Each structure stands twice: as structure tokens, then as C-alpha cells.
Amino acid sequence: MIELAGLTKRYGEKVAVDHLTFRVRPGIVTGFLGPNGAGKSTTMRMILGLDHPTAGDVRIDGKHYDQLADPLTYIGALLDAKAVHGGRSAYNHLLCLAQSNGIPRSRVGEVLEAVGLTAVARKKAKGFSYGMGQRLGIAGALLGDPRILMFDEPVNGLDPEGIHWIRNLMKSLAAQGRTVFVSSHLMSEMALTADHLVVIGQGRLLADTSMADFIRQNARAYVRIRSPQRERLLDVLHEDGITVVEAGGDALEVDGGKAEQIGELAARHGIALHELSTQQASLEEAFMRLTAESVEYHAQAGPEPESAPRDWGAGWKGV
């Protein structure tokens, strides 16, 4: 259980984390989502007592991080794969961590085995690929068999097999009753692993909701229609009380799953259809709509492609 209360971090004028208040509960995977520079890593550093909050408070099971007598057996964290001295072997890196918390030496071999680094245990960490570094970081997090786990962008640099492995790992850790808090800037990744979702943008809380609710609210289902008799179809749909949105090109979009109704209606009026398909707006799109205003580093937008879905542009202005 991690509790944040009005957590704020300012660097001079710049507000990195702005009054964040939420809880990370045990037994589930909580996804921590936000675009680059949203303040995810800063928040995690404050949870671990590395950065001092400008204001507010963060507690782990009611205690500040530096009040934990046995930090590694309480909370394990993967901050970034680079938090390792490259000249030290994987085994010695984990050994010095274990010793600092009085964790039995035998755990080092166990976690190396668990992350699949046994074969390179005696190799220097600087020779590791990014994915191997990530696995070493995860081994460090698992070392104390902690009740709370925090992973900052764990799938970065992992191969598909590694991504599959970390997803299952997080789910199984949560299933054992542990608190699992994982950050990502990829909505699609979170949709596959997280049960609960905390979304931030420019340091502010944008959503704190269960994954199921988020999907229900944001995954817009609609029917996409194309017809050579576009005007007639519009009239017919209108008469039937169906709201139509004109999408890009010659396509029309109708919210809700009414494909059968529309197909039958068109058939009754003898209107030919070139396309009638149920579409699902991606969660990625929903996430981008949610965070559009708070994206810190906008790429210079090129000319908008002709066929861009109409809803896309609306989102940027509307939210």
C-alpha cells in the first residue's frame, strides 16, 4: 500500500509533480501512465525517498521510506537499468545489495535464476545489453522478496519473450497479494497487465480508475459505413433517428454497435454499401485524448494526413 497525499515537486519555476493524491493497493497491478516528462519517475523517486518532496507526503504502509528498517524486504524497485556500477559483476552487484539489508546470500543465486541471468552472473554489468540490464534491475527488486514492487518502464528494451515474461511476472506477484506499481508511457502495454490505472500529465492526476472502467468509458465502439449513395444514406439514417458523423474521405461513422440495424435499413431502401464494419477506438487513442493537453514534448506535427479520422482532431481541441 503506497499512499500519496498532495505530493508536489518543484524544480525552480517548473512543477514536475503537482499535488498528486492517490493510493496504490495490494493484490493488483496498478499502472502508472503518462507521456514522457509527465513526472512518473520523479514520483517514484519521491516514494523511495531519493528526492525530497517540495510539499505533500508519501507513505508506504503508513511509514516514510527512510523509516523502513528493512527497505529491500519491504519494497523492491526497478528505477532504471542504469543504476548499476558497470565494473561490478551481476553477482557482486546483487550481493552488496543483499548484504546491506541482511538478506541471505542464497537469495542472490535465486533471483539471478529467476530473471535468467545465471549464465552471465560473473560478467561485468557494463557488457550487458539494455534488456539484460533491465533483468538485473528486476533481480535487484525481487531480491528481498518484498511485499511492494515498483517498476519504472520495465518493458523498455526487452525482447518479445522478455515482455511476455515481465507481464506474467507482474500478474503473479500481484496474485500473491503484493502491491505492484508499474509505470509506462504505453497504454497498450498497461491494458494487458494493469488492473487499476493512474494517469498523470504534467504532474497532475488525470485519472484514477479501474482498468475495466477506463476501457468502458474510453473505448468508443462505432460503425463505419461507406456507400456510393452517400447523400441518400444520410437522409435515411437521419429519418431513422441515427446520429451520423461524417468521417474523413467518404466514410460515415455511427456511434454504438448498430451494424445490423444499419445494414437492414440500407437493404430496405435499396442502398448499396461498400463498407459496414464495427470499429473499436483504441485505448491508445483514448489515452492520447486524455493527455493531449498535457504532453510536454510535442513533436512538430507534419501536415495532417487526408484520411485522418475526424475524431482525432476534435480530441485535441475538445478535451
Next chain:
Amino acid sequence: MSNHQPPMPQAPAAAAPDWQAAPGGQYPGYTSPIPVVRAHLGHALASEWTKIKSVRSTMWTLGVFVLLVLGIGLLAGAVVSNSSSSMDDQSPLQLGFFGLLLGSMCIMTLGVLTTASEYGTGMIRTTMTACPSRSRVLAAKAIVFFVLAFTITLACAAFVAMVQNAMVQDNGARTPTGSEWFKATVGVSLYVALLGLLSLVIGSIIRHSAGAITIMIGLLLAPLVIALFMFAQSLHKLREWLLEYSIPNQMSVFYSNSLSTTGPSGWEPLWIILGVTVAAYAGAFALLRSRDV
């Protein structure tokens, strides 16, 4: 419904509002079979000992140190003993000075690397997460480094002193007294180890290996070099002061062959470096507490 089940609380996610009522105290969750140990300074010392001996830079700096101290020391002894020059009733211990002066740069480098390299590599975040007590981390590093530096320096200085003493017996050197022996071995080793500890503390303040090493080497050599080029009469006093309090001259006090008759004498250099190191340590500790990692 045939397989009707009694109403169950939903998945933990859905039962969120009730989580505090769940069995297992106020904060339920996973309980590890690993015995929970209250971490203390002993754990931090074991951890730092593993760290310092598991990187190659330790072997390099200490290896070069041993080579310099033994090599230059034995060479100096051999040159004197093979020449017809007379030691004129001087203490043979002073032959060990130059090797140790050069070697001290290795100890200073290792001191800086002990703290600053963790910032360079990002390891410090892992260290501070494993041990949230920043004072304990700094203390453990300081103790492990100081004991290691002192032991190695003492072993080398004592060995060289004994061999040199035997080599130059025929050159008219006098037999050093017990207190001279003590100063030229234990005394100067404490001084060099403290110089290394000061470097470690500077490394923690600067957080940058190259920068901190440059500062420490500058501190070691600059006052003497600057003083050598101060010819103006008006700067005479400053020049004297720089010469007397330069680290090489302070080190030579342990061999009773100071460049000047005024300035620090006896055990004073040790108290000076001790005072400076304690003050820097206090500063480093205050910064470590207030700064973000």
C-alpha cells in the same frame, strides 16, 4: 442455477473500499518467508566492503600505490647504499618520503572513486534505496575506505622503512628512535589515509570523479608549485606560508626533514588534516541530507 455459489467478495480490485477491513492487520498483503532483519551499520559495512573489492579500479589504484611506494623506496635505498655519500647522522626513514608522496595520489584517487563513481554510474540510487539512511551510507564508505587505506599504507611504509634502514646502515645514518619509527610509519599512514578520506568526502560533495580528483591533486601540488614561482618580495610571507602548509611539506614533517624550521611540526600536520577532514565530512553529510540523489 445448479452451481450457484454464495455471494463472494469480488476481486481485490473491486473490493477496494473494504481493503482495510481485510485480515492481516491494517496493511495486508504478501508476507515473505525470508526472515526480516533490521538493517544496521554492520550490514552497510559488509556491503561497502563487497563493493570496494569487487571493482577493478580498487586493484589498479592500490596496485600502483604499492608499486610506487615499494619501488621508489627500495630504489632510493639502493642508490644511497651503493654510493659513497654519507647520511651524515640523518635518519634513514626520510628515504621513504618521496615514494609515499607520489603514492598518496593513488589513495586520493581511490577515495574519490569510492563515492563519486556511484554518481557517475547511477549506482547511488540503488545504494540509497537499499539503505535510506544517508548518514549510514557515508559512514560505512568512510570506515571501509579508511581502514583499507590505512592498512595498506602502513604495511608498505613499514616494510620500506625496515628495508631502507638495513640498506643504509653503512652510510653513516643514525639509528632512528622509537618515536621516529612510530611517526614515519603509523603517523604518516594516518596522514595519507586521512588525505584519502578527505578525497572521498570531496567526491561525495562534487559527485563527479574527474572533477574531484583534479581538485585533490591540485590541493596536493598547487600550493608548492605556486610558491616556487613567487619571487616578488612583497609576497614573501604568503610564499613562506604556502611552502610550510603545502601537503608535501606537512608530510615531510613526519620524517623530521621539513623544508623550513617554522610552520607545522611534530604531530601538527595530523591534527590539521583531521580538522579539515572532519569539517568537510560535516559539510558532505549536510549536503547529502538536503540534496536529492
